[in-house]
Amino acid sequence: MTAPKEIVDAVLEGRNQAVARMLTFVERRTDGVDDALAVLHRSAGSAHVLGLTGPPGSGKSTLVSALARHYRSEGRTVGVLAVDPSSVFSGGAILGDRIRMSDHGDDAGVFIRSVATRGALGGLSRACLDAITVLDGAGTDVVILETVGVGQAEVDVISAAQTVAVVSVPGMGDDVQAIKAGLLEVADVHVVNKADRDGASRTVAELREMLRLSRRSAGQWNVPIQQTVAANGDGVADLAAVFGAHLEWMTEHGERERRARRNAATRIRWVAEELVLDELRPGVAAFDHALDEVTAHRTDPLSAARHLVGRR
Amino acid sequence: MDTREEPIRVMLAKIGLDGHDRGVKVVARTLRDAGMEVIYTGLHRSPEQVLDAAVQEDVDVLGVSLLSGAHMPIFTRIFHLIDGMPERPRFAIIAGGVMPDEDVDALTAMGVAAVLGQDTAPDTVVERIRDVSAPAREA
Numbered sequence: 001m002t003a004p005k006e007i008v009d010a011v012l013e014g015r016n017q018a019v020a021r022m023l024t025f026v027e028r029r030t031d032g033v034d035d036a037l038a039v040l041h042r043s044a045g046s047a048h049v050l051g052l053t054g055p056p057g058s059g060k061s062t063l064v065s066a067l068a069r070h071y072r073s074e075g076r077t078v079g080v081l082a083v084d085p086s087s088v089f090s091g092g093a094i095l096g097d098r099i100r101m102s103d104h105g106d107d108a109g110v111f112i113r114s115v116a117t118r119g120a121l122g123g124l125s126r127a128c129l130d131a132i133t134v135l136d137g138a139g140t141d142v143v144i145l146e147t148v149g150v151g152q153a154e155v156d157v158i159s160a161a162q163t164v165a166v167v168s169v170p171g172m173g174d175d176v177q178a179i180k181a182g183l184l185e186v187a188d189v190h191v192v193n194k195a196d197r198d199g200a201s202r203t204v205a206e207l208r209e210m211l212r213l214s215r216r217s218a219g220q221w222n223v224p225i226q227q228t229v230a231a232n233g234d235g236v237a238d239l240a241a242v243f244g245a246h247l248e249w250m251t252e253h254g255e256r257e258r259r260a261r262r263n264a265a266t267r268i269r270w271v272a273e274e275l276v277l278d279e280l281r282p283g284v285a286a287f288d289h290a291l292d293e294v295t296a297h298r299t300d301p302l303s304a305a306r307h308l309v310g311r312r
Numbered sequence: 313m314d315t316r317e318e319p320i321r322v323m324l325a326k327i328g329l330d331g332h333d334r335g336v337k338v339v340a341r342t343l344r345d346a347g348m349e350v351i352y353t354g355l356h357r358s359p360e361q362v363l364d365a366a367v368q369e370d371v372d373v374l375g376v377s378l379l380s381g382a383h384m385p386i387f388t389r390i391f392h393l394i395d396g397m398p399e400r401p402r403f404a405i406i407a408g409g410v411m412p413d414e415d416v417d418a419l420t421a422m423g424v425a426a427v428l429g430q431d432t433a434p435d436t437v438v439e440r441i442r443d444v445s446a447p448a449r450e451a
C-alpha cells in the first residue's frame with residue numbers, strides 16, 4: 001500500500017492522481033497521513049475557500065460548475081469538494097453532484113471530489129478541513145465546498161470557508177424560513193439561483209427584508225443578494241466578482257485573519273481532544289490506575305483527571 | 313479510532329450516445345444498499361471525462377454500463393487512453409449491460425475485470441464488485 005509520505009511531493013506539485021490518493025488517506029485517516037498534512041499545511045493558505053450551501057435541487061452543483069468555468073477562463077485552478085448525504089441504513093451513498101459538473105471532464109485545472117457524509121473516519125468536518133488543506137497545499141487557487149446546509153457537521157464544514165454563499169431559489173416559501181433559522185449567521189453572500197423562474201424578485205425582496213431585520217452593525221460586510229441562472233451562466237461572473245470583493249474586504253478589515261484564527265482554534269481543539277482522549281481509555285496503565293483509585297474513593301475524578309492530563 | 317470497514321468506492325459511467333440508464337440506476341441503488349459509495353457520472357460522457365473523473369474520485373472500481381452495442385470501440389478507447397497515462401490507475405474496470413457472449417473474451421483480454429450481463433442477479437453484482445475491488449484496495 002502506498003504510504004502518504006511517498007506522494008507528498010507529487011501533491012505539492014499539484015498532480016491530480018496524487019491529490020486524489022491523499023484525499024482518500026485523509027478520509028480514511030490512513031497511518032502517516034498526519035505527517036503528510038503537516039507538510040501540506042505549511043504550503044497551504046493561499047487558496048480562496050468558498051462554501052456553497054442550500055437545499056437540494058437549488059442548483060448548487062450547476063452553480064459550482066459555472067463558477068469553475070468562470071475561474072478557468074481567468075486562468076485560475078479550481079478544486080471542488082461536493083458533500084452528499086449517505087444512507088442511514090447501509091452507510092452507502094449515491095453521489096450525484098458530478099452529473100452537473102461534467103463539462104470540465106478533461107481539464108486538469110478542475111479537480112472534483114465527491115464526499116459521502118458518513119464515509120469519513122474521525123468525522124466529516126475534520127476530514128473536509130484536512131481535504132481543504134490538501135487542495136490548498138497542492139496550489140489550487142479556488143476551493144469550492146458544496147453541502148446541503150443541514151446538520152451540525154455540515155454547518156461546521158461550511159464555516160471553514162472564507163466566503164459562504166447561501167443558495168435559494170424562487171418560490172421556496174417555507175424554506176426561506178429554514179435558511180433564516182440555520183444559515184443566516186454564516187451567509188456572506190445570498191444567491192437567488194434559477195432567476196429565470198417567476199418569483200425571483202420576490203425572493204430577493206424577502207431576503208432583503210430578512211437581512212434588514214438581522215442585527216448588523218456599521219463597519220460590517222454588507223451581505224449582498226446576487227441573482228444567477230446557473231444553467232446558462234447568467235450572473236455568474238458578477239457572483240465571482242462579489243466573492244473576490246468579499247475576500248478583499250476581509251483582508252482589509254482584519255476579518256480574514258480573524259477567521260483564520262478561529263479556524264485554527266477549532267482545528268487545534270479537535271486534534272488536542274483526540275490526543276488527550278487517546279490516553280484516557282481502559283487498557284492504558286495510568287488510566288486503569290486512576291479508575292482503581294477513584295472507584296475506591298482514594299482520590300476524586302477531578303484530581304485524577306488533572307493528574308492524567310498533566311495539570312495539577 | 314473507529315474500526316469501521318472502509319466503504320468500497322465505485323464509479324458508474326455511461327459513455328457515448330447510449331441513453332439506457334434504468335439498469336445503471338438499479339445497480340447504483342443495489343451497491344449503495346450494500347454499503348458502497350457510488351459516484352454516478354450521468355449520461356453521454358466521453359472516455360476521457362470518465363477516466364479523469366475516476367482518477368479524481370480515487371475509486372476502487374470503474375463500472376461502465378453499455379447497452380448501445382458500442383462496447384468494443386469504447387473499451388478499446390478506454391484501454392488505449394490508460395496506456396498513455398503516466399501512471400496506471402489502481403481501479404479495476406468492469407462492464408455491464410447488453411453485450412453478446414462472443415465479445416466477452418475479447419473484453420477480458422483487453423483488461424476488463426468482469427463482464428456482468430443482463431441477467432446478473434443483484435447479489436452477484438455486489439459479490440463480483442467486492443472481488444474485483446480487492447487488489448485495488450491493496451494498492
Ligand code: B12
Pocket residue numbers: 324329330331332333334335336338339374375376377378379380381382406407408409410428429430431432434437
Ligand atoms: C427500456 C429500453 C429502452 C428505453 C430506455 C429507457 C431508459 N431511460 O433506460 C428506450 C425506449 C428509451 C430505449 C431506446 C432505445 N433502445 Co432500447 N431498450 C430497452 C430494453 C427494452 C430494456 C432495457 C432496460 O431498461 N432493462 C431493465 C434494466 C434494469 O436492465 P439492464 O439495463 O439490462 O441493466 C441490468 C444489467 O444489464 C446490469 N447492468 C447494466 N449496466 C451495468 C453496469 C455495471 C457496472 C454493472 C455491474 C451491471 C450493469 O445490471 C442491471 C440490473 O440488473 C432493452 C431490451 C433488453 N431486453 O435489454 C432495449 C435495448 C437495449 N434497446 C435497444 C435499442 C436498439 C434502442 C434504440 C436505439 C432504439 C431506436 N432505434 O430508437 C434506442 C436508443 C436510445 C438511446 N439514446 O440510447 C437494443 C440495443 C441493441 C444492441 N445493444 O445492439 C435493445 C437490446 C433492444 C433490442 N433487442 O434490440 N430503449
Ligand SMILES: Nc1nc2c(ncn2[C@@H]2O[C@H](COP(=O)(O)OP(=O)(O)O)[C@@H](O)[C@H]2O)c(=O)[nH]1
Pocket residue numbers: 054055056057058059060061062063097100193194195196197228229230231232
Ligand atoms: N431553470 C433553472 N434550472 C436550474 C438552474 N440551475 C440549476 N438548475 C437545475 O436544477 C436542478 C438541480 O440542480 P443541481 O445543481 O443538481 O442542484 P443541487 O442539488 O443544489 O446541487 C437541475 O435539473 C439543474 O439543471 C437555473 O439557473 N435555472
Ligand SMILES: [Mg+2]
Pocket residue numbers: 060061062096097146
Ligand atoms: Mg448538488
